Amino acid sequence: MENKELKKIANDVRKGIVTAVHAGASGHPGGSLSAADIATYLYFEEMNIDPKDPKKEDRDRFVMSKGHASPCLYSVMAHRGYFPVEELTTFRKFGSRLQGHPCMQELPGIDMSTGSLGQGVSAACGMALAGKLKCRDENHQFTENAAFRVYTILGDGELEEGQVWEAAMFAGAKHLDNLTLFVDNNGLQIDGKIEDVNSPYPIPEKFAAFGFHVIEIDGHDFDQIRAAVQEAKTVKGMPTAIIAKTTKGKGVSFMENQAGWHGEAPNDEQYAVAMADLEKIGEEI
Numbered sequence: 001m002e003n004k005e006l007k008k009i010a011n012d013v014r015k016g017i018v019t020a021v022h023a024g025a026s027g028h029p030g031g032s033l034s035a036a037d038i039a040t041y042l043y044f045e046e047m048n049i050d051p052k053d054p055k056k057e058d059r060d061r062f063v064m065s066k067g068h069a070s071p072c073l074y075s076v077m078a079h080r081g082y083f084p085v086e087e088l089t090t091f092r093k094f095g096s097r098l099q100g101h102p103c104m105q106e107l108p109g110i111d112m113s114t115g116s117l118g119q120g121v122s123a124a125c126g127m128a129l130a131g132k133l134k135c136r137d138e139n140h141q142f143t144e145n146a147a148f149r150v151y152t153i154l155g156d157g158e159l160e161e162g163q164v165w166e167a168a169m170f171a172g173a174k175h176l177d178n179l180t181l182f183v184d185n186n187g188l189q190i191d192g193k194i195e196d197v198n199s200p201y202p203i204p205e206k207f208a209a210f211g212f213h214v215i216e217i218d219g220h221d222f223d224q225i226r227a228a229v230q231e232a233k234t235v236k237g238m239p240t241a242i243i244a245k246t247t248k249g250k251g252v253s254f255m256e257n258q259a260g261w262h263g264e265a266p267n268d269e270q271y272a273v274a275m276a277d278l279e280k281i282g283e284e285i
Helices: 003-024 029-034 036-046 067-080 085-090 119-133 162-173 194-198 203-209 222-234 268-284
Strands: 061-064 150-155 179-185 213-218 240-245
Touching: 003 029, 003 036, 003 067, 003 085, 003 222, 003 268, 029 036, 029 067, 036 061, 036 067, 036 150, 036 222, 061 067, 061 119, 067 085, 119 150, 119 162, 119 179, 162 203, 179 203, 203 213, 203 240, 213 222, 222 240
Parallel strands: 061 150, 150 179, 179 240, 213 240
Antiparallel strands: none
16 A cells, blocks of 8 residues: 555544544543554554454454553544444443443454453463464474464553563563564653653663564654565564654654653544644645
8 A cells, every 4th residue: 555545544533533532532542642643554564454344353462552552543443344434433431332441242343342451461462372373283293384464552651560571571481473562652642751650761772672673663654664564474483573663642742752642532623633734734744
């Protein structure tokens, strides 16, 4: 897919994020907007998935480990055809399939219920191991390829959870080369800058120490996202961590690089400004 088309889709995904959070009068727009380009690339170009058959056995798996970024996941799924885009306006409303955090029992196409930070990446490791166990030879040794690949997005603030590093230890020890982990490194969490709250830096060196192949990219550059994912697919015997430098609130002028928009919904006036910002970006693509 051409980068121009991916940029247009990502911009529509951002519109869906803002629309959902505004409609629900609650949610987490900042980190959803920062992850939109990565999620768009995975869902629209990379992953082996079928919205008409969301449980097909050989599908690639995706886990939004930072489950509070559900608006990003829901918007990209809606635009990919898993459910009508209009349903985004039911976000966080009573009886909606689009709960505040992803729930696999409610919405087909979600591979893991997440929200408690650190648990999503742990589940992704289990999925990756299962994909390798499906492809063993007669001597019960892993073959060259796994049955499917697993992708997960973590927040950089999420790295402050000890469970993340237990999962990283496991992934490295089990040589889960079908696991690709993205860190959405937007530098901000609910209480401010991550280095001020409880610094996880240096991030690349930490993952390397746990046995990961590490790649650093601009998480809003589709050429770099694509190259990193393709590189990860060539790596054997170790999982890959892609550290993606991003902008919190990307695309919305008053949300960009503002920690206060980690978990705040725009009012009607702010919603109008946000959508106008995104409309302008769309016209310029």
